[in-house]
Amino acid sequence: MTIEPGSAHDPAIVPDATVEVGAVSKWFGQKVAVSGVTCSFGPGVTGLLGPNGAGKTTLLRMLVGLVLPSEGSVTVLGSVPRDDPEMYRNLALVPEESAVYGHMTARRLVRYAAELSGLSAPGAAADAAIAAVELSDAADRTIDGFSKGMRQRAKVAAALVSEPQVLVLDEPLNGTDPVQRLRLIALFRGLGAEGRTVIVSSHVLQEVERMTDRIIAMVDGKLAAAGDIAAIRSAMADIPYRVLVETDAPRKLASALITSDAVTGVEFDARGFHVETTDLRSLGRAVPAVARDLGIRLLAFRPEDDSLESVFRYLVHRR
Amino acid sequence: MNAPIQIARTTTSQVLGLRRLIGLGILTMVPGVTVFLSTARTSPTSRLDVFMGITVGFFFSVVVPVVALVLAASALGDERRDQTLSFIVLRPISRISLAAAKIIGATAASWVVVALGGLALGIAMGVRHGDWGYLIPLILGACIAATVYAAIFVPLGYLSERATLAGLAFAFIWEGAVVGAIGALASLSPWRIGFSAFAALVPSEALAFVPDFALGNVVPGAGGAAAKAVVALAVGVWLTAWILRSRDLV
Numbered sequence: 001m002t003i004e005p006g007s008a009h010d011p012a013i014v015p016d017a018t019v020e021v022g023a024v025s026k027w028f029g030q031k032v033a034v035s036g037v038t039c040s041f042g043p044g045v046t047g048l049l050g051p052n053g054a055g056k057t058t059l060l061r062m063l064v065g066l067v068l069p070s071e072g073s074v075t076v077l078g079s080v081p082r083d084d085p086e087m088y089r090n091l092a093l094v095p096e097e098s099a100v101y102g103h104m105t106a107r108r109l110v111r112y113a114a115e116l117s118g119l120s121a122p123g124a125a126a127d128a129a130i131a132a133v134e135l136s137d138a139a140d141r142t143i144d145g146f147s148k149g150m151r152q153r154a155k156v157a158a159a160l161v162s163e164p165q166v167l168v169l170d171e172p173l174n175g176t177d178p179v180q181r182l183r184l185i186a187l188f189r190g191l192g193a194e195g196r197t198v199i200v201s202s203h204v205l206q207e208v209e210r211m212t213d214r215i216i217a218m219v220d221g222k223l224a225a226a227g228d229i230a231a232i233r234s235a236m237a238d239i240p241y242r243v244l245v246e247t248d249a250p251r252k253l254a255s256a257l258i259t260s261d262a263v264t265g266v267e268f269d270a271r272g273f274h275v276e277t278t279d280l281r282s283l284g285r286a287v288p289a290v291a292r293d294l295g296i297r298l299l300a301f302r303p304e305d306d307s308l309e310s311v312f313r314y315l316v317h318r319r
Numbered sequence: 320m321n322a323p324i325q326i327a328r329t330t331t332s333q334v335l336g337l338r339r340l341i342g343l344g345i346l347t348m349v350p351g352v353t354v355f356l357s358t359a360r361t362s363p364t365s366r367l368d369v370f371m372g373i374t375v376g377f378f379f380s381v382v383v384p385v386v387a388l389v390l391a392a393s394a395l396g397d398e399r400r401d402q403t404l405s406f407i408v409l410r411p412i413s414r415i416s417l418a419a420a421k422i423i424g425a426t427a428a429s430w431v432v433v434a435l436g437g438l439a440l441g442i443a444m445g446v447r448h449g450d451w452g453y454l455i456p457l458i459l460g461a462c463i464a465a466t467v468y469a470a471i472f473v474p475l476g477y478l479s480e481r482a483t484l485a486g487l488a489f490a491f492i493w494e495g496a497v498v499g500a501i502g503a504l505a506s507l508s509p510w511r512i513g514f515s516a517f518a519a520l521v522p523s524e525a526l527a528f529v530p531d532f533a534l535g536n537v538v539p540g541a542g543g544a545a546a547k548a549v550v551a552l553a554v555g556v557w558l559t560a561w562i563l564r565s566r567d568l569v
Contacts, residue, residue, distance in 0.1 A: 097402040116410040
């Protein structure tokens with residue numbers, strides 16, 4: 001079945017959307033950063049996944065109104081953030097870049113965020129947000145002396161202080177140590193469970209998988225896949241893979257393998273031969289078994305294009 | 320305290336970093352120290368001649384523009400360069416309030432530094448010449464000129480990474496060479512607007528020593544100068560708000 005992008009059946013669209021992205025494109029001179037992306041985000045955590053340079057940051061900047069779309073529209077809770085600054089009472093961003101005043105203490109920074117958001121008790125709100133990211137012990141130190149992970153947590157606290165309905169986080173786990181990462185992931189999941197819309201970008205699938213089941217995947221500025229991770233993994237199942245096999249008897253091993261259903265093509269070069277398959281797991285079982293039966297020495301078995309980027313690129317072309 | 324006041328206050332302390340304060344503070348003291356040192360054993364006439372020469376040729380035409388443009392250009396320019404702009408623009412604050420807060424913060428910072436220079440120059444003249452009537456006109460004139468510069472250079476600092484260079488070209492080529500040669504353009508020179516307030520308030524004995532190029536066709540008047548500064552502020556705020564609404568904020 002062909003799914004019309006933006007239709008009710010499109011997995012990139014959610015029924016209870018709080019953030020709606022309609023055919024959005026953004027280009028900087030000749031460079032197209034985002035191209036015709038239509039998707040929506042609703043309550044809970046949604047992962048925005050894609051390799052570096054995929055256009056995630058530009059899309060997030062358009063969501064919050066930092067960057068104007070060249071084409072298309074973005075609405076958050078029914079408003080265009082750029083046109084309605086009051087919207088920022090319910091929308092916050094944790095940017096990827098530094099974006100903090102290094103000369104301030106963490107407490108001053110978060111309190112400043114609270115004051116700019118017009119909160120009636122900025123001191124108490126700042127203390128609560130700092131506690132939520134477990135930064136209380138370091139709250140009175142200047143941010144210039146912080147590790148990258150601590151800076152990230154200070155930025156998260158500054159975003160959380162106004163208790164926004166929509167929270168946008170651009171690579172929030174960058175630079176955090178494993179313990180901090182687990183705690184932040186738990187925090188984001190908790191915010192999603194409270195019914196807030198939490199959009200988290202990352203280029204690491206495993207990170208996103210620990211936060212949410214729903215992802216929007218981008219590559220080369222385009223939407224590559226959307227929906228729950230299980231469905232995307234299933235969509236990835238019939239992707240043709242190329243595997244490099246190095247052996248002391250390449251033609252003999254290739255002749256034996258070509259009869260296998262898992263193999264769709266073979267190509268030789270100086271290093272050995274490349275096998276094309278849609279069933280990487282079966283091929284992985286077959287190659288060592290056949291080599292052992294034929295007494296062939298297997299030197300290498302290496303998937304050539306199993307990176308997330310190549311998978312997403314394939315999905316873009318198929319979409 | 321409401322958000323625009325917080326932003327203005329933070330902007331003032333941001334742009335007046337310690338190194339900048341020391342560097343500009345030394346620059347702004349130079350005219351006063353020079354007058355103090357060079358008029359120790361001079362006649363009242365030559366003292367006034369030296370004072371007015373330094374006041375026009377260095378304090379108003381160099382120190383005030385350099386201080387104001389460096390501080391004003393960094394008010395939004397530094398936020399953009401340091402990528403902290405998102406911290407203030409993604410808040411429930413109207414663009415007009417935000418723009419006004421940034422310009423007022425930069426103006427206040429400029430006032431602090433140029434007022435120090437005016438104070439030093441006024442004290443030097445008070446001690447050497449025995450007349451303290453120069454002190455307030457110097458501070459007032461310098462603050463009016465700094466206000467106009469801030470209104471111009473806050474938006475320019477956002478638009479261009481080379482705003483300081485553009486500002487220096489404005490001060491030395493436009494104001495120094497072009498307006499200096501064509502007196503009819505004097506109203507378009509911020510330091511001359513400030514100087515016109517100074518000239519209106521200063522003891523009358525000094526007016527004979529004012530060089531022609533310092534005022535051009537501008538009539539000395541503190542009220543008129545203040546009104547021009549207010550108009551410049553309003554235009555600067557509107558322009559900055561328009562930029563914040565219509566351009567990418569990264």
